[in-house]
Amino acid sequence: MTIEKCINEYDASEMIFEEGSTGRELFVVLDGKVDIVKNSGADRTVIVTLGKGEFFGEMAVIDGSARSASAVAAIAGTRVMRINHARFVYLVSQQPAFALMIMDALSKRLRASNAPSPFPILLSNDVCSLIQAAEDVYQIRFKNRAANAYLVRGSKRTIMIDVGLSSNYPHLLECLQHLGIKPADIDMVVLSHEHLDHIGAAYHFNGRTIIAAHRLAANKIMLRDDFSMLRKMFNEPNVPIDIDIWLEEGNLIDLGNFRLNVMYTPGHTSACISLFDQDKGLLFAADTLMPGGVMGGVFGSGSIADYIQSLERLKGLDSKILLSGHGRLSDTPHDDVRIAIQRSHALLSDTAQLFDALDARANFDPIMQSVRDLNKLDDS
Numbered sequence: 001m002t003i004e005k006c007i008n009e010y011d012a013s014e015m016i017f018e019e020g021s022t023g024r025e026l027f028v029v030l031d032g033k034v035d036i037v038k039n040s041g042a043d044r045t046v047i048v049t050l051g052k053g054e055f056f057g058e059m060a061v062i063d064g065s066a067r068s069a070s071a072v073a074a075i076a077g078t079r080v081m082r083i084n085h086a087r088f089v090y091l092v093s094q095q096p097a098f099a100l101m102i103m104d105a106l107s108k109r110l111r112a113s114n115a116p117s118p119f120p121i122l123l124s125n126d127v128c129s130l131i132q133a134a135e136d137v138y139q140i141r142f143k144n145r146a147a148n149a150y151l152v153r154g155s156k157r158t159i160m161i162d163v164g165l166s167s168n169y170p171h172l173l174e175c176l177q178h179l180g181i182k183p184a185d186i187d188m189v190v191l192s193h194e195h196l197d198h199i200g201a202a203y204h205f206n207g208r209t210i211i212a213a214h215r216l217a218a219n220k221i222m223l224r225d226d227f228s229m230l231r232k233m234f235n236e237p238n239v240p241i242d243i244d245i246w247l248e249e250g251n252l253i254d255l256g257n258f259r260l261n262v263m264y265t266p267g268h269t270s271a272c273i274s275l276f277d278q279d280k281g282l283l284f285a286a287d288t289l290m291p292g293g294v295m296g297g298v299f300g301s302g303s304i305a306d307y308i309q310s311l312e313r314l315k316g317l318d319s320k321i322l323l324s325g326h327g328r329l330s331d332t333p334h335d336d337v338r339i340a341i342q343r344s345h346a347l348l349s350d351t352a353q354l355f356d357a358l359d360a361r362a363n364f365d366p367i368m369q370s371v372r373d374l375n376k377l378d379d380s
Contacts, residue, residue, distance in 0.1 A: 006081050006082045006083070006084075007030065007079060007080070007081050007082075008079070008080055008082070009077065009078065009079050009080075010032075010073035010076075010078045010079075010080065011073060011076050011077075012073060012074065012075050012076045012078075012342045012346070013072060013073065013339075013342055013343060013346060014072065014073045014078075015070065015071075015072055016034065016070075016071040016072065016073060016080060017057070017067055017070065017071050018067065018070050019037070019038065019039060019067055019068065019069050019070040020066050020067060021066065021067050022060070022064070022065075022066055022067070023057075023060060023067070024060060024061050024064050024084065024085035025057055025060070025061055025082045025083060025084050025085070026055055026056075026057050026058055026061040026082075026083040026088050027055060027056050027057045027071065027080050027081065027082055027083070028053070028054075028055045028080065028081045028083065029050050029051060029052055029053065029054050029055070029056075029078070029079075029080055030052065030079040030080060030081055031052060031077060031078060031079040032051075032052075032073065032074065032075050032076075032077050032078025032079060033049055033050065033051050033073075033074035033075050033078060034049070034050045034054075034056065034071055034072065034073060034074060034078060034080065035048075035049050035050075035071070035072045035073075035074045035335075035339065036048050036049075036050065036056055036069050036070070036071055037069055037070045037071070037072055037292065038068075038069050038070075039070065045291060045292050045328065046291075046292045046293070046332065046335055046336070046339065047069060049074055049335055055105070056071055057071070058102055058105065058106065061083070061084075061085055061088050062088075064085075074338070074339065074342075075342070118331055119131050119132060119133055119139075119328075119329045120132050122138075122178060122179075123174075123175060123178045125171070125174070126143070127142060127143055127144065127168065127171040128140055128141060128142045128143060128168070128171045128172075128174075128175060129141045129143070130175040130178055130179070131329065133150075133282075133321055133323055133329050134280065134282065134321060136152065136153040136154070136257075136258075137150070137151070137152050137153075137258075137282065137323075138150065138151045138153075138175075138179065139323060139329055140164070140172060140175045141327075141328070142164050142165075142168055142171070144165075144168070145165070145197055145234060146164035146165040146168050146197050146200075147162050147164055147195070147197045147198040147286075147287075147325045147326055148162065148164075148323075148324065148325055148326060148327075149161070149162050149163045149164045149172060149201075150162065150284060150323055151175075151176065151179065151181065151186075152255060152258055152260075153179075153181070154255025154256045154257055154258045155255070155256030155257040156254070156255055156256030156257075157187040157188065157255050157256065158181065158185055158186055158187055158255070159186065159187060159188040159189065159190060159253065159255060160186055160188075160189045160190070161189075161190045161192065161275060161284050161323075162190075162191060162192050162198040162199070162286065162325065163189055163191075163198070163199065163200070163201035163202050163205070164197065164198070164200065164201050165196065165197055165200040165201060165234060165236055166200035166201050166203055166204065166236050166237065166239065167200070167236060168200075168201060169201045169204050172201055183204070183205065183208070183209070184208060186205070186209050187209065187210065188209065188210045188211070188212055188245075188253070189202055189205050189209055189210070189211045189212070190212050190213070190247075190253065190273075190275065191211065191212065191213040191217060191221070191243075192213075192272060192273055192274070192284070192286030192287070192325060193213075193214070193217050193268065193269050193271050193272040193273070193286060193287065194213070194217040194220045194221050194225070194228055194229050194269060194271055195229060195230050195269070195287070195299070196229045196230050196231050196233070196234045196236055197230070197234055198286065198287075198325060199213075199221065199229070199241060200234070200236050202241045203239040203240065203241050206240070206241065206242050207242070210244045210245060211241065211242060211243055211244050211245075212243065212244065212245035212246075212247050213243050213245075213246070213247060213271070213273075214246070214247050214248070214262075214264065214271045214272070214273045215246035215247065215248065215271075216270050216271035216301075217243075217269075217271035217272075217273075218243035218246045220271065221241050221243055222241075222242070222243055224238065224240070226238070227300065228269070228300055228301065230299070247262050247273060248262065248264070249262060249263060249264035250262065253275065258277055258280065258282075259277060259278070259279065260275040260276065260277055260282075260284070261275065261276050261277070261278065262275060263275070263276060263313065263314075265285070265288045265310035265313065265314065266302070266303065266306040266307075266310060267288060267298065267302055267303060267304070267306040267307025267308070267309070267310045267311070268286075268287045268288055268295075268296040268297065268298065268299060268302050268307065269299055269300060269301050269302045270301035270302060270303075270306075271301070272286060272287065272288055272310070273286070274286060274288055274289075274310075274314065276317055276319065278317075278318070280320070281318055281319050281320030281321060282319070282320070282321055282323060283314065283317060283319035283321065283322050283323065283333055284323045285314060285322060285323070285324050285325070286324065286325040287324070287325040287326065288307070288310055288311070288314065289311065289314055289322060289324060289333075289336055289337055289340055290322075290324040290325065290326055290327050290336070290340075291322060291324060291327050291328050291329075291330035291332075291336055292327075292330075292336060292339065293335070293336050293337070293338070293339025293340040293342070293343060294326075294327065294340070295307070295340055295343055295344060295347075296325060296326070304344060304347055304348045304351065305348065307344050308341065308344045308345065308348065311337055311340050311341045311344060312341065314333075314337050315334070315337045315338070315341065317333075319333040319334070320333070321333065322336055
């Protein structure tokens, strides 16, 4: 087989091989970038991004076992050369420098895999885990469908960012108690958007803690817009949540040693906000951006075009830690947002092609007619 036949070119987000698949081939990156990705339930984690001259798939080519992770082209025009088992054995046996290169890479990856996590777990039970993201910043990560909650303990005041479902409140309290925090110690609860998995437990803070949200989210929450809040999806009680402060782009939440800038980042819904501490590089992005470039989806009032614009804004930040609405903490926010932007553009393109293929214009006629019918005066 000629070298040319061993070289393949991939588009952005195109799969090179999938976790669990078999194959006795080593791959070398000739141009572009390749993400090595692990999947765990709904979480998608980019373990490492490889560039020109780096290789992957070395374990499978050695022992023929199933792939331990997926390999995905990170950018368009990524070119990769495949080295099959026979060529690999030949190179190792005939080229000591090649064998040393393989051993060096394996040694580094083994040491990295045994390195302690930068985010220590302080408490874990069947429902949630309490994880330290930074000094005085904590993630409460629920193991059911609830969103992550965050506690930021400032020198002047303490806040929570999202609080999860109402039914998880006892477990939220357990995590706070572990940190020596009582509900009365929390000065403000900031809600990232209107979805119930993020805001449900805010009911328990009514009347004793200031609750803040973007004005569009506040309006939906105060009107108990169950459709927008996805209440039926989570089967939670219909309880009132009072919003005391309506936030806008550019507001500053000053905690003393933390200064959180409010960014309006619509897309997932029309009412999403992110919070960014420029000095510390902390990005609380809720469902706009998640580890591995996972997108939170586009719901009801959301828009994929708005999503792209919001991600482009997040890309320009000097962020160091991503604290998202679901999943783990990430210390690779720039890689996460790059992948999310590529996916969102692909989604926008795919949607346009689908509408063209289905000639969706004809399907709008009955919708417009129904709108006209609803607005007719009842003459009976």
